[in-house]
Amino acid sequence: KNEVEQSPQNLTAQEGEFITINCSYSVGISALHWLQQHPGGGIVSLFMLSSGKKKHGRLIATINIQEKHSSLHITASHPRDSAVYICAPREGAQKLVFGQGTRLTINP
């Protein structure tokens, strides 16, 4: 069993739809990152969470430490949101454990 399970693995939606990506993990963590990777390769950290909920623009991330579960939500999705979204819990100070990623495609 993987230490980090993301669902769904692939998601295609229409522009404007509300998107949810889920992440469950089994490792003990100090925090959890949600990362975005576009086809060009670079990775951007969207959120780092250790509890509760964070919001940035149309993106919302939540975490439940007791249930070892986190979600990433995108409101009013747009084609430019098309990317791979990776859940990455942090073990200790420096080690990220990566999920397999969710490939999101938003069609106009």
Added chain:
Amino acid sequence: DTEVTQTPKHLVMGMTNKKSLKCEQHMGHRAMYWYKQKAKKPPELMFVYSYEKLSINESVPSRFSPECPNSSLLNLHLHALQPEDSALYLCASSHPAAVGSGNTIYFGEGSWLTVV
């Protein structure tokens, strides 16, 4: 400046060549990382430097040799690589402390390596 700069962006090398990948950041981060990413897979941690000292080596073959000459620079020296080492190599940096200090992580755009 929240950039991590990696050079070169693309590198093609033969199996007998010696080359280096370079990474630079000016955010004052004292933890720097090398990751390897194969197509459609998540990144895999290779090395972590903390305060310019190697703190994590994820059992990486010795044909990959990291170097951290100062707090802003991280190199990855490559020698006698195999075609299966072809991948995207990502550098990242962060504050070395654990969560509680706003310790987000910043990635570079990566260096695409092809070994022929």
